[in-house]
Amino acid sequence: MDDHDDQPTPDPTMTRIVDAVQLGRSGQQVRARDTLTALWDEIGADGDPFHRCTLAHYLADLQDTAEAELSWDERALAAVSELTDERARQYHHSLQVQGFLPSLHLNLADVQRRLGNTTVAREHLAMAQRFAGQLPDDPYGEVIRAGIRGLTEALESPRE
Incomplete structure (x- = not known):
């Protein structure tokens, strides 16, 4: 195997997720929530479990009610049950x-x-x-x- 196999695979969807999370952290919670919700709709309920877990995890923190937060937290946990270490390591070798x-x-x-x-x-x-x-x-x-x-x-x- 060459060293290239240790490099993370470019992931434009994760870049978009991280950018939206940064919006939320900069005080633009509504914009971040709208961006992540649109991305969730784009990925779909059967999309990449790494993307779904990450999105739902961050979307939970951007909700206005505990009930909505619970729904997103449950989606994150459901998605992680479909996630493999191999897939997570495509994003970062330590995951x-x-x-x-x-x-x-x-x-x-x-x-x-x-x-x-x-x-x-x-x-x-x-x-x-x-x-x-x-x-x-x-x-x-x-x-x-x-x-x-x-x-x-x-x-x-x-x-x-």
Whole structure:
């Protein structure tokens, strides 16, 4: 095998997703949501699972209601079940599907808690904790581990 096999495959769809996410992070949430929603429609429900997982994951954060957020978080988790490490590594050589699971389950646990579904929230939190060992030892991994700790505390503390 030559070194070329280690290079990521150019992915114009991921470029468009990343550009839209940057819009949202710059304060243009509505424009980002509209762009990502149009891209979701373009990709389709049976499109590339890497694209669907990434899109749904980011679209969840741009929703106006917890119910809509839950719907997108569920789509992200459903898409990851169809995703392979091989496909993820086409985008970046270090990606592993199991490394996505802590964040996806953490998001579901959080939105379920906010919706008052504490039993389901605890189930997703347990899954996030179970897969946390797959997280890299880097700032991203620490953000997710901190989120798991914070949500654990929130679920252990009764609402006032």
